[in-house]
Amino acid sequence: MTVMDEWFYYYLRKLSRGFFALPFPYCNGIHLRVFPLIILFLFLAVAGAKAAGEIDTIQFTEVEKNWLVAHPVISIAPDPYFPPIEYFDEDGEYRGVAADYIALMEKRLGIRFVVRRYESWNEVLEKVRKREVDALPAAAQTPERSGYVLFSDPHITLPGVIITRKEVEADLTMESLKGMKVSVVKSYAWHEFIRNDYPDIGLDLVPDLETGLKKVSLGVSDALIATLPVAIYYIEKEGITNLRVAGETGYFTRLSFATRSDWPEFHGIMEKTLAQLTDKEKKAIREKWVHLDKDSIVSGKFWTSVIAGLGVITLVFMGILLWTRTLRKRINERTHELNRELAEHRKTEVSLRESEKKYRDLVENMKDIFYVADETGRISYMSPAAESITGYETSEIIGRYIPEFLHSEDIPVIAEQFQKIISGITEPTEYRLITKQGNVIWVLTATQPVYDKDRVVGVQGIITDITDLKRTEEKLRKSEEKYRTIIESIQESYFEADLSGRLTFFNNFLCSSLGYSRDELEGMDFRQYTAPESAENLYKTLHDVYLTGNTSEIVDYKIITKDGRIGYAELSASLIVDSDGTPVGFRGVARDVTERKRAEREIRERGAYLEEVLRVAPDAVLTLDNDSRIVEWNEGAERLFGYSLDEAVGQNIDELLTDSDTLEEADNLSRQVLNGKKVPPVEVVRYGKDGTPLNVIVAGSPIMMGGEMIGAVAIYTNITDRKRMEALWRRYEFIVNTSGDIMTLIDRDYVYEVANDAFSRGLNLAGQEIA
Numbered sequence: 001m002t003v004m005d006e007w008f009y010y011y012l013r014k015l016s017r018g019f020f021a022l023p024f025p026y027c028n029g030i031h032l033r034v035f036p037l038i039i040l041f042l043f044l045a046v047a048g049a050k051a052a053g054e055i056d057t058i059q060f061t062e063v064e065k066n067w068l069v070a071h072p073v074i075s076i077a078p079d080p081y082f083p084p085i086e087y088f089d090e091d092g093e094y095r096g097v098a099a100d101y102i103a104l105m106e107k108r109l110g111i112r113f114v115v116r117r118y119e120s121w122n123e124v125l126e127k128v129r130k131r132e133v134d135a136l137p138a139a140a141q142t143p144e145r146s147g148y149v150l151f152s153d154p155h156i157t158l159p160g161v162i163i164t165r166k167e168v169e170a171d172l173t174m175e176s177l178k179g180m181k182v183s184v185v186k187s188y189a190w191h192e193f194i195r196n197d198y199p200d201i202g203l204d205l206v207p208d209l210e211t212g213l214k215k216v217s218l219g220v221s222d223a224l225i226a227t228l229p230v231a232i233y234y235i236e237k238e239g240i241t242n243l244r245v246a247g248e249t250g251y252f253t254r255l256s257f258a259t260r261s262d263w264p265e266f267h268g269i270m271e272k273t274l275a276q277l278t279d280k281e282k283k284a285i286r287e288k289w290v291h292l293d294k295d296s297i298v299s300g301k302f303w304t305s306v307i308a309g310l311g312v313i314t315l316v317f318m319g320i321l322l323w324t325r326t327l328r329k330r331i332n333e334r335t336h337e338l339n340r341e342l343a344e345h346r347k348t349e350v351s352l353r354e355s356e357k358k359y360r361d362l363v364e365n366m367k368d369i370f371y372v373a374d375e376t377g378r379i380s381y382m383s384p385a386a387e388s389i390t391g392y393e394t395s396e397i398i399g400r401y402i403p404e405f406l407h408s409e410d411i412p413v414i415a416e417q418f419q420k421i422i423s424g425i426t427e428p429t430e431y432r433l434i435t436k437q438g439n440v441i442w443v444l445t446a447t448q449p450v451y452d453k454d455r456v457v458g459v460q461g462i463i464t465d466i467t468d469l470k471r472t473e474e475k476l477r478k479s480e481e482k483y484r485t486i487i488e489s490i491q492e493s494y495f496e497a498d499l500s501g502r503l504t505f506f507n508n509f510l511c512s513s514l515g516y517s518r519d520e521l522e523g524m525d526f527r528q529y530t531a532p533e534s535a536e537n538l539y540k541t542l543h544d545v546y547l548t549g550n551t552s553e554i555v556d557y558k559i560i561t562k563d564g565r566i567g568y569a570e571l572s573a574s575l576i577v578d579s580d581g582t583p584v585g586f587r588g589v590a591r592d593v594t595e596r597k598r599a600e601r602e603i604r605e606r607g608a609y610l611e612e613v614l615r616v617a618p619d620a621v622l623t624l625d626n627d628s629r630i631v632e633w634n635e636g637a638e639r640l641f642g643y644s645l646d647e648a649v650g651q652n653i654d655e656l657l658t659d660s661d662t663l664e665e666a667d668n669l670s671r672q673v674l675n676g677k678k679v680p681p682v683e684v685v686r687y688g689k690d691g692t693p694l695n696v697i698v699a700g701s702p703i704m705m706g707g708e709m710i711g712a713v714a715i716y717t718n719i720t721d722r723k724r725m726e727a728l729w730r731r732y733e734f735i736v737n738t739s740g741d742i743m744t745l746i747d748r749d750y751v752y753e754v755a756n757d758a759f760s761r762g763l764n765l766a767g768q769e770i771a
Helices: 003-020 030-056 062-070 097-109 121-129 189-197 209-217 228-238 264-276 279-290 294-365 385-390 408-422 467-489 508-514 532-548 594-616 635-641 653-657 663-674 720-738 757-762
Strands: 073-076 086-088 112-115 135-140 149-151 156-165 181-185 202-206 223-227 243-260 369-374 379-382 429-434 440-452 455-465 493-498 503-506 555-560 566-577 583-592 620-624 630-633 679-687 693-705 708-718 744-746 752-755
Touching (some): 062 264, 097 264, 097 279, 135 149, 156 209, 181 189, 189 202, 189 223, 189 243, 202 209, 209 223, 209 228, 223 228, 243 264, 369 385, 385 440, 408 429, 408 455, 440 467, 493 508, 532 555, 532 566, 532 583, 566 594, 620 663, 635 693, 635 708, 663 679, 663 693, 663 708, 693 720
Parallel strands (some): 073 112, 181 202, 181 223
Antiparallel strands (some): 135 243, 149 243, 156 223, 369 379, 369 455, 429 440, 440 455, 493 583, 555 566, 566 583, 620 708, 693 708, 744 752
């Protein structure tokens, strides 16, 4: 019999005695008509109060009650990217279906759930596996996870679907995915299911659902396996329009409250608490986040009210009829229940003694220090591990105060932290201890308050020696600082980006090259500072790096600085993978080649100019290699010698343009030039294609590049006509001078310009100038 039953029968007896003690004439028999109505009212009041009590009160065992007292704060870790089931909003608040369940359970249990936030679901599972987190609000049941957590009955069940691009028109099944590249979030339930049931499917593990959707949208993956409402949430959030649900997986993720496997008491508490949640509460949570049809809610409330009303009426009549019959049964049941509780109490005492011995043995043999102190910080217990870590005997520690063993610089921080713990705020703390030998060691303490009923009477916690870890962290910090200094010192742009191309790390040189501040570049997509004609090529390069894992070839691309200037860069990129080999991003080096490109353009333009000058030059201009073979042959050479470009290139110049009489002389000139000497202009005879001798003036000079001779240049000027005129003049001069007649040439000023020998003899001017 419950307390509520005893209350009912007590007042019923009192009411009966008082009511029927009234003299009959004074009540005129009305009590006979009113008394049943009073009984009915009393029964309904008790029934209503009892029903409410069953909702708000959970029947815990003494062991469970003691466990809750000893553990007033429980740490939970949600999946950070699993909306609308659970996620963190823009303000960092824990939201979603699971968050509302947690809020209800906090009210039921009177304890506080501390939410821990981690970067990925994979990291969350690792923290639970290491016992750094106590529970998971919404975790799918899998065989692997059952090794380190205990699952409640599922409180959320959701289907898994296959998502593809809209261009894939066929409906898909899990069997049809064989041979395809299928993305799935690493460590999600789908990962384990598919790995075990469909080993032929090529899984592409992604860090989060958003990345997986983008990879399918961009064609990097063929399909994605995801939870339907979560996928819809991200598709709407990102505005992705080219995806569709192509089929069902046949799997369902049954989300449960998962607790540490070494806390079976907590598992039982959560099972009972979840079982006490009403359908009304569960329905309200579902409709808040999954948006069920409002009409169905109204209809449901209406029929619930009708059924509740009928139930109350039925309960009243049944209660009146069965009252007397059940009274004796309840008394017997209560007596039996008290006997059973007494036996359980005795059994619990034995179990507690055994449990205390087991946990004491565990504490005494653990490598970390377990300690207990009162609310003033005076140490009342210290496990034997303190001797090996601090050098003190436990007897030297017990009775002393915590600050006596702290590094002087850490005392104010620990004093403040101690007050937080006393007020119920717990968080791991790192600080320094001074050993008995005077050495400084680093420790990590996880501490929680100890309660006596509702009053904090002290603290207890575990101290872990992290000195080696700190040394390793310091080495890593110095190493990171060293390489960061190197990266910041190089005169090239270094960058790291995620798989979607958003910058996650970069050096200052990249900022100065693009003209953006560090805050502006953080998270910027590479397409924002890449010219459109280069962005597609750069994307293909990164895509090939992702698919092959190989470092890219050097790629030229055009950049646009913040102020709109166009520049040029060369990029080489490689893939970044995590400890499991899963691709997580790209790293690369970009070299600004804007000035080089400008110089190359100028060289090309200058070269084109010189080529045009060479082409239109009237003289024959040609270049030779180091073996006297023709490399270049301009139009002037074609006109002079009659050979076309194709006929001349590759030929030995001396063999092409000489005969047997002039070959040796030509070879000597060529040898001088190819030995690095300049040949001044000299008149020689060379022969055209048709064998015609040509009088030319030839000059030559070696071609030097970087201090090394790479060939020679030769210029031939045609003087055949001039030679012919000179010969003709000499002939005419001979004729005039041998003639007996006087011949003179007088200009318009009557000045003699030319006179033959006869004129000179006639005037006796031989040997004198005539002018």
